[in-house]
Amino acid sequence: MRLRSGGGRKVMLFWPNIVGYIRISLVFAAWAAHQSPAAFVPLYTLASVLDGVDGWLARKLGQTSRFGAWLDVLVDNLSRSMLWSLLFQWGWLVSTLEWCVFVCNHSTRGPDWKSSFSSSPRLIRAIMANGLWTPLGVWVVSGLHGLPLWLYLHQNDLLSDWLGLQPWVQSVGTVVLAAGRVMALSAEMWCIWTHIHYLTSDETEDKKLTT
Known part of the structure; x- marks a missing residue:
């Protein structure tokens, strides 16, 4: 589905959602570095800490959205799925x-x-x-x-x-x-x-x- 200029694209560029994209990058970086705990732990931890930042930004800036709520949980699941698959x-x-x-x-x-x-x-x-x-x-x-x-x-x-x-x-x-x-x-x-x-x-x- 093609996004209309304005609405959809604007929501995707809300600051809380940009934080979500950063979290995705951190999760993939952690995955790539999983054999090096010294790199993996800080990357994974930072991605987790930012989970609270995006929600705070959404409320502070009045940028809550259905897309943001969906993206937040998606990144949470992505990070935990990666880690569980590495563990067992x-x-x-x-x-x-x-x-x-x-x-x-x-x-x-x-x-x-x-x-x-x-x-x-x-x-x-x-x-x-x-x-x-x-x-x-x-x-x-x-x-x-x-x-x-x-x-x-x-x-x-x-x-x-x-x-x-x-x-x-x-x-x-x-x-x-x-x-x-x-x-x-x-x-x-x-x-x-x-x-x-x-x-x-x-x-x-x-x-x-x-x-």
Whole structure:
């Protein structure tokens, strides 16, 4: 589809979206340097830190957009998919799950998907409350984003060599982040289930999920 001059092109050049393009470049650079932790970790970490910058810019400059919301999650998934595939042979399973949830949320819940869980089970509502900006939500997001990087550091002995963490501290950190990731999994499975329900219901296709 050809973009009309003005609207579409202007949105694509919003500053938050430019940050998104920079993040994509950093992810690919990290991929190319994955065998060198000294290069990989800073590149991947910077891409993750900028994840908060684009949202702040969008609100500060009044440049929120459906494209920006889509791009933000796309880059998140791209970075985590890359890392999971580097960590384990079965890492593609985690990537597949996350991309499936991405499709489910953005095809039926839309750009405001984070605020569309008011009628969900209590745990899901608690996780998604205030756009994930609660202690529980931060824990879940930490597991989602932090666990693969933590495991990369562990596999390369960087938790001890760089951070000087004792083995028991590393184990506790792994358990805490894994627990957050498991809670994220519960929300992901709920998103997939409600999407399947939406697809198999008699409702019109253009009706958005409100569960």
